[in-house]
Amino acid sequence: MQAMQYEITLPADYDMGIVHHRVATRGHLTDTLPGLGIKAYLVRETGTLGSPVNAYAPFYLWRTATGMTDFLTGPGFRGLSADFGRPTVRHWIGAGLHTGPAADTPPTTATRTTRSLPPGTDPGEETARALAALGDAPGLHTAAVALDPARWELVHFALWADTPPETPAEGHCTAYRVLHLSRPEPLLPAKD
Template sequence: MQAMQYEITLPADYDMGIVHRRVATRAHLTDGLPGLGLKAYLVRERGRDGSPVNQYAPLYLWHSAAGMAAFLTGPGFGGLSADFGRPAVRHWLGAGFHRGPAASAVPAAATRVLHTLAPDADPAQAVTAALAGLADAPGLHSAAVAVDPDRWELLHLALWQDTPPPGAEGTRYRVLHLSRPGLDLLPAPVEA
């Protein structure tokens, strides 16, 4: 599994309706994208859910590196780049995916935590702890953990049926659409 995300931060007075319309009219194009496990169309809107910014920040979980490469060099990403400028794309190696009790629901919210591992931290233990902390959380659609081995940074994504529970850590997003053509191909956590 590969995780990737790009964040397009928009001006404070940007009409986020443009992003909503873009997703409403184009998101179906990734509903059958080869190699894609899921794509969460994530947004943050200034003044909503504590967000200080307007941002379009889709997050992808790929079950095929070839699918990810084809997307990044294909017309879908090319169209986004033509409209917003080519963003930097963050990338992590997937370490595990977990379906939660609300996996059959359509998620409305997401949280993302980025955590730099201490030099003496065991990456396997960090991955296991990150997934175990949410395994049966009410309202959890799914959770993924991935690692950037260059920065030794842990990405933890959780998709929620409604709002994240009180005390949920991380950056909060609204999910405008979820494409999930290869959801069943995403791997379970790697055993330590």
């Protein structure tokens, strides 16, 4: 599993209805995308969920690296780049996935918490600790933990059927609204 996200920050006076319309009319195009496990169409809107900015910030969990590469070099990403400029794409190595008790309820919010792994900490132990902490919080739809070995950071991504719980004391947490969720392929171990 590979995790990936790009965030396009938009002006404070940007009409976020444009992004809502884009997702409403194009979101279904990733509902059958090969190699994709989950794509959460996420937005941040000034004043909502504590956001100081407007942003379009989809988060992906790829089943295969080939699927991710095909997307980044294909027509969908070309179209996004033509409309908004080519964004910086963050990606992480998937370390684990957990289905929560609200997995059958459409998610309305998402959180991404990023935590640095200081020198001297064992990445394996920290990843195992993060996976154990996923738990079964009420309202949890799906959660994933992934590792960025270039920055030595862990990212914890969670989808929530309702408002997320309080942000954790450790790390930097960002909250998003979910406009659409694509789940074309189950996130099972892949061969590439």
